[in-house]
Amino acid sequence: MSQRRPVGVPLKAEPSAELPSSERDTVLEVVRQNRELAGSLLPVLHGIQERLGWVPPRTVPLIAFELNLSRAEVHGVLSFYHYFRQKQPGEHVIYLCRAEACQAQGAAALEAHAKRKLGVDFHGTTADGRYTLEPVYCLGNCACGPSLMIDEELHALVTAAAFDELVAS
Amino acid sequence: MSTTLYIPGEATARALGAEAVVKAVSAEAARRGLELRIVRNGSRGAFWLEPLIEVQTPQGRMAYGPVRAKDIPALFAAGFLEGKPHALSLGPAADIPYLKKQERLCCARIGVIDPLDVEDYRAHGGFAGLHAALSMEPAQIVQAVTDSGLRGRGGAAFPTGIKWRTVLNAPIAADGQKYIVCNADEGDSGTFSDRLLMEGDPFCLIEGMTIAGLAVGATRGYIYLRCEYPHAHAALRTAIERAYAKGYLGKDVQGSSKHFDLEVRLGAGAYICGEETSLLESLEGRRGQVRFKPPLPAIAGLFGRPTVINNVITFASVPAVLERGAAYYRDFGMGRSRGSLPIQLAGNIARGGLVEKAFGVTLRELLYDFGGGTRTGRPIRAVQVGGPLGAYWPESKFDTPLDYEAFAQGGGMLGHGGIVVFDDTVDMSAQARYAMEFCAVESCGKCTPCRIGSTRGVEVIDRLRSGDRPALQESLLRDLCNTLTHGSLCALGGLTPFPVISALDHFPEDFSKPLAAAAVGR
Numbered sequence: 001m002s003q004r005r006p007v008g009v010p011l012k013a014e015p016s017a018e019l020p021s022s023e024r025d026t027v028l029e030v031v032r033q034n035r036e037l038a039g040s041l042l043p044v045l046h047g048i049q050e051r052l053g054w055v056p057p058r059t060v061p062l063i064a065f066e067l068n069l070s071r072a073e074v075h076g077v078l079s080f081y082h083y084f085r086q087k088q089p090g091e092h093v094i095y096l097c098r099a100e101a102c103q104a105q106g107a108a109a110l111e112a113h114a115k116r117k118l119g120v121d122f123h124g125t126t127a128d129g130r131y132t133l134e135p136v137y138c139l140g141n142c143a144c145g146p147s148l149m150i151d152e153e154l155h156a157l158v159t160a161a162a163f164d165e166l167v168a169s
Numbered sequence: 170m171s172t173t174l175y176i177p178g179e180a181t182a183r184a185l186g187a188e189a190v191v192k193a194v195s196a197e198a199a200r201r202g203l204e205l206r207i208v209r210n211g212s213r214g215a216f217w218l219e220p221l222i223e224v225q226t227p228q229g230r231m232a233y234g235p236v237r238a239k240d241i242p243a244l245f246a247a248g249f250l251e252g253k254p255h256a257l258s259l260g261p262a263a264d265i266p267y268l269k270k271q272e273r274l275c276c277a278r279i280g281v282i283d284p285l286d287v288e289d290y291r292a293h294g295g296f297a298g299l300h301a302a303l304s305m306e307p308a309q310i311v312q313a314v315t316d317s318g319l320r321g322r323g324g325a326a327f328p329t330g331i332k333w334r335t336v337l338n339a340p341i342a343a344d345g346q347k348y349i350v351c352n353a354d355e356g357d358s359g360t361f362s363d364r365l366l367m368e369g370d371p372f373c374l375i376e377g378m379t380i381a382g383l384a385v386g387a388t389r390g391y392i393y394l395r396c397e398y399p400h401a402h403a404a405l406r407t408a409i410e411r412a413y414a415k416g417y418l419g420k421d422v423q424g425s426s427k428h429f430d431l432e433v434r435l436g437a438g439a440y441i442c443g444e445e446t447s448l449l450e451s452l453e454g455r456r457g458q459v460r461f462k463p464p465l466p467a468i469a470g471l472f473g474r475p476t477v478i479n480n481v482i483t484f485a486s487v488p489a490v491l492e493r494g495a496a497y498y499r500d501f502g503m504g505r506s507r508g509s510l511p512i513q514l515a516g517n518i519a520r521g522g523l524v525e526k527a528f529g530v531t532l533r534e535l536l537y538d539f540g541g542g543t544r545t546g547r548p549i550r551a552v553q554v555g556g557p558l559g560a561y562w563p564e565s566k567f568d569t570p571l572d573y574e575a576f577a578q579g580g581g582m583l584g585h586g587g588i589v590v591f592d593d594t595v596d597m598s599a600q601a602r603y604a605m606e607f608c609a610v611e612s613c614g615k616c617t618p619c620r621i622g623s624t625r626g627v628e629v630i631d632r633l634r635s636g637d638r639p640a641l642q643e644s645l646l647r648d649l650c651n652t653l654t655h656g657s658l659c660a661l662g663g664l665t666p667f668p669v670i671s672a673l674d675h676f677p678e679d680f681s682k683p684l685a686a687a688a689v690g691r
Contacts, residue, residue, distance in 0.1 A: 039434075042436075080456040104595070137358065138359075142358060144184065154180050156181060
């Protein structure tokens with residue numbers, strides 16, 4: 001698809017033509033829905049991650065092209081925010097709270113247990129691809145910790161046994 | 170006539186099993202051929218009683234809790250739909266001592282009303298403040314907020330009226346645009362009052378922001394919400410949609426020809442975006458890096474336009490000020506801290522939750538009279554007030570009244586009103602290390618003391634904990650903290666020394682304990 005502009009520097013008029021069509025269509029669709037918003041980059045990245053589960057780095061040139069930003073700007077934002085993922089996650093993402101209120105209720109022990117049980121460190125995905133473990137700094141469930149969120153479901157007073165049950169199901 | 174039940178749809182109640190309770194209630198009612206109306210209210214904030222079911226009876230709303238799904242058949246059998254006694258009975262919900270002793274000005278409707286029902290909101294005094302504001306001149310609204318003594322509840326405690334006056338009088342660009350921005354990036358550990366309000370009474374925030382728009386002449390507002398709060402996001406989106414449908418938002422607010430649009434934007438897990446200027450950067454679609462001040466956001470804020478940026482609780486406190494008058498609000502509190510503060514009891518606490526009290530209540534009353542001591546039953550050794558950047562205090566400071574100035578004088582910070590409780594098993598040198606580690610993870614990277622100092626801080630605390638020339642490490646740590654305090658661009662680097670130095674000052678024994686090498690640097 002790459003073609004020369006009539007004059008000047010050779011540019012890819014349509015970047016990322018080699019993207020898998022699912023990613024390409026997702027980016028174009030999400031951009032179309034959010035283009036009119038002021039400061040649209042975060043809503044666009046959220047939209048892409050909501051649909052794909054991550055923001056593949058290979059989509060950055062297309063996002064930049066569509067929003068008339070530089071690739072550096074898009075990469076800068078994508079890599080700044082902890083929530084945006086540049087690696088494909090497991091089927092479910094476990095957000096384990098590490099903040100003080102949960103620490104006061106045994107979060108450090110739960111963290112150690114979770115890493116042992118899943119056999120991964122933070123940001124890692126289990127070998128079977130079922131779970132990705134992410135740290136989070138507060139889920140706002142601070143009187144009933146330790147807390148974790150699996151996908152969008154919050155769990156309170158999580159013991160090691162409760163954790164095992166959650167990942168077994 | 171069908172009986173009305175209230176079962177919270179709020180995140181903590183859900184996490185404790187409210188969904189299973191709703192299912193069990195529906196199943197049991199179907200089995201008995203009963204028709205019930207289940208309202209998913211917010212949580213009143215007494216979390217150790219959640220899931221808390223309330224039944225509407227002629228004697229009032231009778232409460233039962235904490236209810237598990239397996240308790241449901243027995244509750245039906247005991248006649249709880251008529252408010253009859255059961256082992257889980259708590260009597261009328263409003264008379265639960267924890268709730269009855271509070272002074273709820275801002276959080277009065279949370280847990281009481283159906284959060285997404287405009288009519289229920291109106292029936293409980295909702296939109297009265299907005300209607301009052303619609304009949305006032307902008308300067309009069311600002312004056313009322315100024316007279317109320319309301320200060321920013323996000324933590325910095327800046328007088329709200331002064332901020333609003335600055336925006337009202339700010340020079341405007343050709344497009345005349347000003348903005349209202351709500352900081353709902355409640356990232357402090359130990360805080361959840363913003364979340365409880367957004368889930369339990371979202372129209373109150375919408376009303377407060379609309380009043381702010383009228384006060385300063387802004388026609389557009391944004392709520393910047395942290396993405397860790399999916400339930401609050403859903404509640405806000407629905408509430409905004411319904412507010413538009415009922416003419417409380419849009420081009421012609423309640424037929425006044427005043428214009429106010431509002432939308433929610435999601436953050437993406439960056440603690441620093443709770444800092445107002447990095448929040449604005451983020452809203453504009455950039456990395457959440459702190460801006461230099463001046464110019465203040467009130468002069469050049471979002472997209473360079475004059476912007477009111479306040480915390481959720483600040484905006485949500487405004488409707489009551491307009492409805493009941495500045496004097497009513499101002500008459501609560503002590504010293505220069507007027508009105509009330511929604512306090513959050515968190516961490517290792519027996520009766521954790523939301524306690525809204527007038528300023529002046531002491532830490533001790535909150536920790537013991539309300540909180541009932543630790544959940545583990547061990548003595549309270551330390552509390553951290555004001556989030557991850559707040560000081561760690563020992564028991565000797567528990568008679569400090571909740572007052573911005575009293576806390577500052579004691580070397581602490583009231584912040585957003587979160588209190589995290591630790592029992593005597595806590596290792597305070599580990600907490601100090603964590604404070605530096607957190608700063609390193611969350612630093613935006615713009616200024617050197619914060620970006621590099623935080624990592625050096627972790628290293629020096631590790632050496633101190635391992636007993637490697639402790640006197641030298643301590644003086645290095647104090648020197649480093651001094652640099653962070655005075656050389657950082659914003660409160661993240663500037664306040665990280667608070668938890669570190671307070672832990673060192675009040676709990677020095679934890680730093681000199683000989684530690685197994687394995688325990689260090691975990």
